[in-house]
Amino acid sequence: MATPLSAAAVLAALRAEGVRVVEVGSWRTHNRNAKGAWGPVNGSIVHHTVTKGTANTVALCRDGHSTLPGPLCHGVIAKDGQVHMVGWGRANHAGGGDGNVLTQVVNESYGTRPTAPTKGNANGTDGNSRFYGWECENLGDGRDPWPAAQYDAIVRVQAALCRAHDWSAKSVIGHLEWSNDKIDPKGFTMPDLRADVAERLAHPASWSPGKTTPAPAPSPEENPMAGITKQDIYDAVWKTDQIPAPADAPDIKTNKAWAAQSVLTDVHGRVRRMDATVAAQAAAIKALAAQLGGGADTATIVAAVETAIRDAVIKVDVDINQES
Structure with a gap:
């Protein structure tokens, strides 16, 4: 367990790790603290947005929508690898999740992945008070690519938090590992991401590998053309009002x-x-x-x-x- 980093401290940690940060408005004081506690924090959760376009994604994650007020995360990791800070404090990102998973994250006691969650948003433990949250711009359909710059930024952000709190990579989980009614992130696996975070943590924060960490190749079931029919292509080309x-x-x-x-x-x-x-x-x-x-x-x-x-x-x- 740890006290959440201050806004200044997280900025310093991210920049030391080589993250390109964009500060969005009054993000340092934009939060949901009036609705509940934030902290102690136990880890970081990676999400995908199911959106397209950085500007509208950042706006949505900052402001939320009619049924879920913002901020919806602490930072948005865009396709180009820039991290847009949209809030700091309690954020509506994790929702309810499995208390057993929380225990495993706190103790960093699981193998390649935590046990499958049996609780979800409606009946689970409050995760908004316990986790940092990072929304990654992606349609989440298993076909939308994860550019190398974006994936590298995801690794660097998680490594920065782990380094600042003296956590291992096992303090980083995906939303699907926290809640049984979530599927994100989709397009890479969390064990692979944790392995890449662990590799960064084995080096100084200033470490820069010889090449940008590549986005994982999609598995066969995530082939970009899998499941696409001629009708899908026809509809996409000919039925778009524009x-x-x-x-x-x-x-x-x-x-x-x-x-x-x-x-x-x-x-x-x-x-x-x-x-x-x-x-x-x-x-x-x-x-x-x-x-x-x-x-x-x-x-x-x-x-x-x-x-x-x-x-x-x-x-x-x-x-x-x-x-x-």
């Missing part, structure tokens, strides 16, 4: 942003109408050429061409609607 509809679109009032397939349908219709218009003009001119010998006036010719074009375009619109 293109402004043209001003003359018939459904512009109700559908201002078009999916890619809507754009192709519109282009298809316009080309068909253009072809019909040209064909109608050619036919009308050919027919009128014969009438000119009979003394047809200009107004009659114009009216005949307009009628031919209108009838041709109406037929195309009917055909297109029947196709769709």
Whole structure:
């Protein structure tokens, strides 16, 4: 057990370990301390965010949402390896978990991983008071990659805390090891992460390996293309609403942003109408050429061409609607 580090002390520890820190607003005093205790701390929990995009991820983790106020962690570890500090003190990150796991972490008494948790957020021991929490930007689907810079930062952050408290790597656990209703982090294993943290702890904080620690290769079941069907690819490419509809679109009032397939349908219709218009003009001119010998006036010719074009375009619109 240990007294939580001060904001200044954790900054010093992180920077000594080579972590690139970004301080977000008044993070040093942003916490949930009014709702309960923070400390003594016994370890650090690694999470994934199930989000995409650093800016919105940091904002979410700092502010929380309507059912879970922020901060949702102490720091966000972004894809580029920068660590955005969003709070310090009690944070809504760990929730309820298994008291037996807590005992094993306190004593650092387990093997490669703690025993599987049997308690969860609704019925477990309060983890927000006992753990530091780090949200790592990742979709958490087993396919979103973990860039080497990000994984290296995760290792360095955990090593910095362990070094500051004289803990071993066994004081670092994943959310899935704490609570039986969580799956994070997904995409690397906690035994592998603890092994990399232990390796850092065997060297001074200033240690820099010859190359950046690589993100673990995905296991076969985490193959980035595993489970992806042709329909998934079709939906991702053709059903994403992102293109402004043209001003003359018939459904512009109700559908201002078009999916890619809507754009192709519109282009298809316009080309068909253009072809019909040209064909109608050619036919009308050919027919009128014969009438000119009979003394047809200009107004009659114009009216005949307009009628031919209108009838041709109406037929195309009917055909297109029947196709769709």
